[in-house]
Structures are given as C-alpha cells and as structure tokens.
Amino acid sequence: MKRPVRSPAPAAPQRLLARFPVSAALLRRLALASIIANVGIVVTGGAVRLTASGLGCPTWPRCTDASYVATSEMGVHGAIEFGNRLLTFAVGIIAAAVVLAVLLHRPRRPGLLPLAVAVLFGIPAQAVIGGFTVLSNLNPWVVGLHFLASMVVIAAAYALWRRIKDPDAPAVPVVPAPLRALTLLTTLASAAVLVVGTWVTGSGPHAGDQGAKRNGLDPETISQVHADGVFLLIGLSVALIFAFRAVGARRAERAAVVLVAVELGQGLIGFVQYFTHLPAVLVGAHMLGSCLVLLAMLSVLWSTRERRPLPAEPTAATPAAEPVPATA
Incomplete structure (x- = not known):
C-alpha cells in the first residue's frame, strides 16, 4: 500500500511571516505615515536652509572630519543640520516597516512590494544627494535636485498608499x-x-x-x-x-x-x-x-x-430544471 504523498513543508521564513499577518488597515496606516514622514523631511530640510545651517555639518557622511555627530563647538547650526540627518533614519525606519508589513500582509498582493521597495531605497538615495549638496558647498542646482528627488519619493509613497486602498484588479x-x-x-x-x-x-x-x-x-x-x-x-x-x-x-x-x-x-x-x-x-x-x-x-x-473587483466565477453550471408536465 502506497503512503500518501505529503506536500513539502513551507520554508522557515515563510512560516515566520505566516505567524504575524498584517491587516490591510494597519498597512494603510503605515503607508500614510510614510507619506507624512517624507513630507516632514522636506519641511525640516527647508528649515536647515532657511536658518543658514546647510553647512552646519561641513562634510558627509561624517558631521566633521573627526566626528559623525555634531559637537558643542559647532553651535546651533550644527545641531540643526545633524538633527535633520537623524530624521532621515526615522523616515527610513518607517519605510522599512512598510516593506515588512507588505510581506506580512495576507492575501499577498504582488503589486505592492515594488512600490514599497522603491520608497525604501529612495531614502538612502536622497541621503546621497544630500551629501553631494554639502560636498558641493550647497550648489543651488544640486539643492534643487535634492528637493525634486524628495517629490519623487513622496509620489511613490502616495502611489503605494492608494494601491493598498484599491482592490487588486485591473x-x-x-x-x-x-x-x-x-x-x-x-x-x-x-x-x-x-x-x-x-x-x-x-x-x-x-x-x-x-x-x-x-x-x-x-x-x-x-x-x-x-x-x-x-x-x-x-x-x-x-x-x-x-x-x-x-x-x-x-x-x-x-x-x-x-x-x-x-x-x-x-x-x-x-x-x-x-x-x-x-x-x-x-x-x-x-x-x-x-x-x-x-x-x-x-x-x-x-x-x-x-x-x-472582478466578478466571481461560477462554481459549477446549474442544470436547467425540467419542465413540469401539465395535468389534465
């Protein structure tokens, strides 16, 4: 007698993801938080420029040649510029949380992951452009590119949020x-x-x-x-x-x-x-x-x-009812 064939057990990462499902409501909230965070980093970045703190940390990725963090000798401008750099990590953490939530969401929606990853990788790309603004002594064309890159990341975050709200249909x-x-x-x-x-x-x-x-x-x-x-x-x-x-x-x-x-x-x-x-x-x-x-x-x-939403497919064809014979 043949033994029944068992389906292979799911891989460990898949089992782990299946144990912590994320609801659509939570996923939408995280995506909305990503939009707000990316808008916030634009506003705080503007505050850096408007307070003349653009070179508060005169180098990148370090704040000074000898330190990754602002020192007391750098004054308020160093604190403002370094604070804005720290906010980039907060925005990145939110974006990473969105990617993880997309992976944990059930049922799996393949169209969400590329957008979530685009937002996540857009943030370090933004940081690199920000580094070039410092290294170029705040060249106005590079500063403008830094702002426009933020707009692209915000657009991707918005597309993700709307895509989560919409049903998975053409x-x-x-x-x-x-x-x-x-x-x-x-x-x-x-x-x-x-x-x-x-x-x-x-x-x-x-x-x-x-x-x-x-x-x-x-x-x-x-x-x-x-x-x-x-x-x-x-x-x-x-x-x-x-x-x-x-x-x-x-x-x-x-x-x-x-x-x-x-x-x-x-x-x-x-x-x-x-x-x-x-x-x-x-x-x-x-x-x-x-x-x-x-x-x-x-x-x-x-x-x-x-x-x-696409109309549900019929499960089985229903046989036509036979006509009832007329009685005399």
Whole structure:
C-alpha cells in the first residue's frame, strides 16, 4: 500500500511571516505615515536652509572630519543640520516597516512590494544627494535636485498608499481619453512649476549658508516665469473641474476642486512672500505647500481610473430544471 504523498513543508521564513499577518488597515496606516514622514523631511530640510545651517555639518557622511555627530563647538547650526540627518533614519525606519508589513500582509498582493521597495531605497538615495549638496558647498542646482528627488519619493509613497486602498484588479478608465490627456497635461504643468520653483529658490537670498553661491538667474525674471506657470496650472485645473462635471465624474471633480483650492492657497503664499522680501517662515510654508500641490495633483490623476473587483466565477453550471408536465 502506497503512503500518501505529503506536500513539502513551507520554508522557515515563510512560516515566520505566516505567524504575524498584517491587516490591510494597519498597512494603510503605515503607508500614510510614510507619506507624512517624507513630507516632514522636506519641511525640516527647508528649515536647515532657511536658518543658514546647510553647512552646519561641513562634510558627509561624517558631521566633521573627526566626528559623525555634531559637537558643542559647532553651535546651533550644527545641531540643526545633524538633527535633520537623524530624521532621515526615522523616515527610513518607517519605510522599512512598510516593506515588512507588505510581506506580512495576507492575501499577498504582488503589486505592492515594488512600490514599497522603491520608497525604501529612495531614502538612502536622497541621503546621497544630500551629501553631494554639502560636498558641493550647497550648489543651488544640486539643492534643487535634492528637493525634486524628495517629490519623487513622496509620489511613490502616495502611489503605494492608494494601491493598498484599491482592490487588486485591473485599472479601468472612468473618464474619456481626451480628459485623461488633459489630466496628464495638467500633471506635467505641475511638475514644470515645481522645477522652475527650484530655480527661483536658487536665485534668491536663502542659500543655506552665507558663503553659498547662487545660480546666476535674475530673481525677478525667473519669478515671473514661475508665476506664469502657476497661472497656467490653475487654468488647466479649473478646466478639469468643468470637464469632469460635464461627463459626470463626480469623484474626479471633487479631487480637482481640492487641487484648485490648494493651488490658490499656495499661490497666495507665493505672492505674499515675494512682496514681503521672502521671510523665512513663508518660504517654509511655501515648501510645505509644494508637497500638498503634488499630493492633490496625484489624487486627481488617480481619480481618472478605478480598480473594480472582478466578478466571481461560477462554481459549477446549474442544470436547467425540467419542465413540469401539465395535468389534465
């Protein structure tokens, strides 16, 4: 008599992962925490520059040639710069927790892991770019790249958060192709506004250190180019509201309304800071606003498609009932 064939026992790592399942609710909270943490590191990084602490730690990866940490002789600027470096580890820990949670989540959703890993590896990449900003004595072009890289990491973290909320199904367009093209055009316009905004910052007074050079662009001219881009972006965003309303895409319409509101608030801060000679507090608020505009734009882009659960397949064909013979 043959013995029944037993299926091979799962590997030890798989057994360990199976013992600590992570719910979808916890996974969403961790992904949201990752978004908040990455926005926070942008704001604190801006505080480093706005307090002229960009070279508080004059080298990288050490804080000084002899120490990895700030010393009392370095004063408040060293403490601010070193504190921002420490926050990078906190953001990385949250990203690592998200990756682990994705691995522990059941049922396994393969589309989540690449996004979680992208966010995790984006953080050390950010740290390396930050190191180049220090080694280049706060070159304004490298500083701008540092900010834009943060925007990419935030976008990946947002995509992960939304992907967790959506069912595991193919994305289906909910608006016509011309409106999806208009949404993409608006997204590109928002990206262009962010890029030109870094040029404006690189031409202004907040260099991060008194000895740091500027990018050589005329501040008034490049600020006008940035303002023109903002006007174009707001115009396109308003057009999205009416276009989505015309086709009955209510969710997309609401997302576009939020986008316009955030853009108007960001534009107001921008104009006030320009005419008040760029006070540090408003410049910091403007950096936070840039992150919010990005998130609002991504929300609009995401709302043009939906992931709908696939219909359940029939388990078995039900035989047709035989007709009941008529009685005389």
